[in-house]
Amino acid sequence: MDEKRGRFEAQVLPHLDAAYRFACCLSSPQSDADDILQEAILRAFRGFDTLRGTQVKAWLLAIVRNCYLTALKQQQKRAFVPLPEEDDGQDGHAIISTTPDPEGDSIRRDEGRTLDRLMAALPEEHREILVLREIEDMGYREIAQVTNVPIGTVMSRLARARASLKTQWEKEVAGEARAVR
Amino acid sequence: MQCVETLRVQAYFDSEVDAVSAADIERHIEHCAECGAHLRNLEGTRVMIRNDLTYSRAPPQLRARVLRALRKEETALAARSAKADKPGRLVDRSGWFQSSFWLGALGGAGATAIAATALFFVLSVSSNTRLLNDVLGAHVRSLMPSHLIDVVSTDHHTVKPWFAGHTDVSPVVANFEQQSYKLIGGRADYLDHQRSAVVVYQHGQHVINVFSWAAGAGSLPRDTTRSGYHMAFWKQGDLAYCAVSDTGWDELLGLVHLMRSAGTHDARE
Numbered sequence: 001m002d003e004k005r006g007r008f009e010a011q012v013l014p015h016l017d018a019a020y021r022f023a024c025c026l027s028s029p030q031s032d033a034d035d036i037l038q039e040a041i042l043r044a045f046r047g048f049d050t051l052r053g054t055q056v057k058a059w060l061l062a063i064v065r066n067c068y069l070t071a072l073k074q075q076q077k078r079a080f081v082p083l084p085e086e087d088d089g090q091d092g093h094a095i096i097s098t099t100p101d102p103e104g105d106s107i108r109r110d111e112g113r114t115l116d117r118l119m120a121a122l123p124e125e126h127r128e129i130l131v132l133r134e135i136e137d138m139g140y141r142e143i144a145q146v147t148n149v150p151i152g153t154v155m156s157r158l159a160r161a162r163a164s165l166k167t168q169w170e171k172e173v174a175g176e177a178r179a180v181r
Numbered sequence: 182m183q184c185v186e187t188l189r190v191q192a193y194f195d196s197e198v199d200a201v202s203a204a205d206i207e208r209h210i211e212h213c214a215e216c217g218a219h220l221r222n223l224e225g226t227r228v229m230i231r232n233d234l235t236y237s238r239a240p241p242q243l244r245a246r247v248l249r250a251l252r253k254e255e256t257a258l259a260a261r262s263a264k265a266d267k268p269g270r271l272v273d274r275s276g277w278f279q280s281s282f283w284l285g286a287l288g289g290a291g292a293t294a295i296a297a298t299a300l301f302f303v304l305s306v307s308s309n310t311r312l313l314n315d316v317l318g319a320h321v322r323s324l325m326p327s328h329l330i331d332v333v334s335t336d337h338h339t340v341k342p343w344f345a346g347h348t349d350v351s352p353v354v355a356n357f358e359q360q361s362y363k364l365i366g367g368r369a370d371y372l373d374h375q376r377s378a379v380v381v382y383q384h385g386q387h388v389i390n391v392f393s394w395a396a397g398a399g400s401l402p403r404d405t406t407r408s409g410y411h412m413a414f415w416k417q418g419d420l421a422y423c424a425v426s427d428t429g430w431d432e433l434l435g436l437v438h439l440m441r442s443a444g445t446h447d448a449r450e
Contacts, residue, residue, distance in 0.1 A: 004255075005251070005252075005255050008251075009406065009408075009409045010406070010409055010411070010427060010429065011409070011427075012409065013408050013409030014408070014409040014410060014427040016239050016244065016247070016408065016409070017237075017238040017239050017321065019239075020237065020238065020239035020243070021236075021237055021238075024237060034243050034246075037239065037243065037247060038243075038246065038247050038250050041247050041250070041251060042250060042251065042254050045251055045254055045255070045258075046254070046258070113235075114233075115229065115230070115233040115234050116234060116235050119230075119234060130230060133195065134226075134227055134230040134231060134234075135230065135231070135234065135236065139195075139197065140192075140195065140197050155188050155191065155192065156188065158191065158195075159187065159188060159191055162191075162222075162223060162226050165226060165230075166222060166225070166226050169229065
């Protein structure tokens with residue numbers, strides 16, 4: 001194995017799961033997250049020689065985020081092209097799978113699922129900052145590096161994100177209580 | 182609501198303030214009911230997210246796909262830079278680009294074939310592979326928030342007896358802090374159908390998990406690197422050990438050496 005790839009695997013790949021979670025947090029559907037992760041790892045490898053300092057995880061997640069933004073731009077360009085009519089029939093299974101079903105309902109009461117859903121419904125900048133802080137356990141400086149905003153913005157955005165998630169959670173709990181009655 | 186200190190309370194909660202400010206904020210919280218409630222809310226939200234949010238890891242197929250792409254990229258980059266070293270490339274730029282593309286593509290295909298062959302051999306040694314995967318999985322799981330340590334102690338007289346009650350084995354436990362491997366605690370993990378004991382060390386910024394379980398008759402996997410984590414295996418007494426970390430090989434083997442010599446010392450006593 002090349003020496004560069006050896007170093008890359010030792011320093012960067014331990015953060016592959018974090019990069020994957022972050023890609024999932026930013027994008028849906030799943031296949032997009034997979035592509036973004038792969039593209040980000042390749043970009044990271046190409047730019048590995050320019051990496052200075054020890055905050056490898058923040059560096060990698062910033063690349064993931066850039067890849068996501070690039071993919072998003074491309075998608076928006078494509079979005080102007082209307083899909084052919086007949087494709088709708090083939091996509092029928094996708095429509096069916098999103099309709100509510102009794103089993104799904106009961107699973108959705110599960111707290112984890114509820115929280116996943118609430119997180120997914122948050123604005124992207126709130127969702128990403130909560131994941132970076134609470135799941136990836138990053139400091140303000142690292143979060144600022146990943147999200148490309150000043151630390152002051154990190155602080156205020158984090159406060160809003162936390163408050164917003166808490167409000168949504170309380171609404172959800174109140175709604176469930178009414179449903180039981 | 183909105184006490185002016187809200188953001189500072191949050192920074193305190195996130196451990197982003199120095200000791201002097203922290204003391205200052207703590208005094209404030211004692212008097213400000215609003216900020217006290219705010220702090221509890223922050224804690225509640227954190228616990229909720231850390232406990233209930235689905236914590237996913239890159240699926241093995243995706244990991245394999247990314248590693249394949251990486252090997253391809255490596256070959257392509259190498260081909261490109263080898264070509265770039267030759268003089269006259271500026272004159273014939275398009276030709277240079279195209280041939281380097283094909284070199285890269287062919288090299289990539291070769292790398293894929295080699296990787297596939299290697300994968301086949303790895304798969305055919307399936308029991309050791311499962312062990313490798315289990316240890317790696319346990320190591321990665323341990324790095325998730327609040328999964329690392331069951332018993333927090335830098336004292337081997339605390340950690341070793343704890344294992345007696347919680348695991349099936351009694352491994353070598355010693356604090357090598359002077360050699361910069363600090364014992365930080367122990368954990369029980371299910372591995373190879375046993376309750377294995379895990380001794381957790383800190384070396385610089387890196388965590389090193391040392392797994393131990395009752396050794397079977399078969400041979401252990403060879404030392405290897407998986408997904409960026411180095412894994413060193415050895416047998417000592419009746420136990421099999423595996424040290425796992427993202428630290429460098431030399432650092433990891435340094436700890437292995439210390440543990441082996443501590444083990445022989447133990448046996449003589």
